[in-house]
Amino acid sequence: MKIAVIGEGSLAERVGDALGRDGHSITPKASLSVVTEPQAIATWDGRFLFIDQKRRPYTVRPAAVRDAVRAIENGHYREETHRSFELSIDDKPVATFVSDLTLVTAEPAHISEYSVRPDADATRDRSRFRADGVVVATPLGSGGYAGAVGTPVLHATAGLAVAPIAPFSTHTRSWVHDTPLWIGVERDDEITVVIDGVEQATTTTGELLRVSVKDSYTLVVPIER
Secondary structure (H helix, E strand, O other), X not given: OEEEEEOOHHHHHHHHHHHOOXXXXXXXXXXXXXXXXXXXXXXXXXXXXXXXXOOOOOOEOHHHHHHHHHHHHOOOEEEEEEEEEEEEEOOEEEEEEOOEEEEEEOOOOOOEEEEEEOOOOOOOOOXXXXXXXXXXXXXXXXXXXXXXXXXXXXXXXOOEEEEEXXXXXXXXXXXXXXXXXXXXXXXXXXXXXXXXOEEEEEEOOOOEEEEEEXXXXXXXXEOOO
């Protein structure tokens, strides 16, 4: 069994150094490698152990990685099937993400307007709101920033969590959406598109962002005993 430690680049590197880098043996039948880019999920032929500074339902904190490896050695883990998602802007693929997608105005604290749609042509059945931005989180990312602004923690197959960032109205809701999902920019502002913590593109009014399922991958979750 091949397991890759994955997380924010420098964090994954530090964990890899602590564990002996690539090829670290867990058992005679398993090995541990280090992957620094979430997009590698699309090509990696193995399972993933996600690390994060904060405690989340599907991740392991850096200080607990050694215990996690020991639990895996002893067979104390479960495997979960998660999905990666693809962002397209006006039908052009931009990037694949596994944790979250964030849209924020290029100018700090500047309110824009967004819509969340179940269909690209929807005009009546859509949610429209004014806010500094919007975050779309996968189940893996739902315990992070999206959770801090009001979305629930999602089961691995539960879709996507969507929430405004600093909404203008105090009555704005958060949502759990199935895929595909469309997001519209409704005001003429330059919007920065951040994928898994990395700025990937910009968008503006009139462009439609589509989020769809890309691939499935296997996540290893150690069981605490």
